[in-house]
Amino acid sequence: MLATQTSVxxxxxxxxxxxxILQSEVFDDYKTSKCKVKNNLDLQKLIRDFNKMKEKYEEVQRFGKYHPNYTEVSQQTRxxxxxxxxxxxxxxxxxxxxxxxALLNEVSRVIADAVSPLIKVPTGNPFFDSMSCSGGCATGGGCGCG
Known part of the structure; x- marks a missing residue:
């Protein structure tokens, strides 16, 4: 692709x-809360312990209810x-x-709509994403995808 003035x-x-976006209050709140999670030593230990428990859970899941510790490990994990x-x-x-x-989804939607209302933007919500046509709806273009 050649770089044109328009693309630049x-x-x-x-x-x-x-x-x-990086200067927004929404992003600042995100950074602050992420930092709190990262710097909370008690929480980090809890997360590490949970990850170890998830490994046990995955091992137990291989055998399902037939594993001798299935109920105990499942309950502890939950x-x-x-x-x-x-x-x-x-x-x-x-x-x-x-x-x-939500902010990033909204920005994506505004940009997509500025180009064409037919552009599909993933919302991050599988329920709503599955409702939009992915080209295989078999309605003959009745949904607007054709």
Whole structure:
């Protein structure tokens, strides 16, 4: 592809947009919450312990309910996951992560719509992504994909 002035301008505008996102309050909240998770030593130990428990769980899953520790390991894994998920720093991080994802999805949608309303933008939500046509809907273009 030859670099034209138009493509250079588009790349410059993309850099400007990226920098605006990096300077946004949404991204700042994301960075702050990620840093809190990373620097919380108790939480990091809990996450390491959970990852070890997941390895045990995967081993038990190979044999399913026939493994002698199936029930015990499954229950411990669920309890540990709940403990990690309910930690205030993890809750804040997941909330910030979802906000950043929503911002990026919205920006992607605006850009795609500016080009053509027929451009499909993945939302990160498998339910809604599966509702959009991927070209194999067999409606003869009735859904707008054709």
């Amino acid at each position: 301008d588009i790349l410059d505008q993309a850099d400007i947009l990226a920098n605006l 309890e540990m996951k709940r403990t990690v998920d309910l930690h205030e720093d993890v809750i804040a991080f997941k909330k910030a992560e979802k906000s950043l994802e």
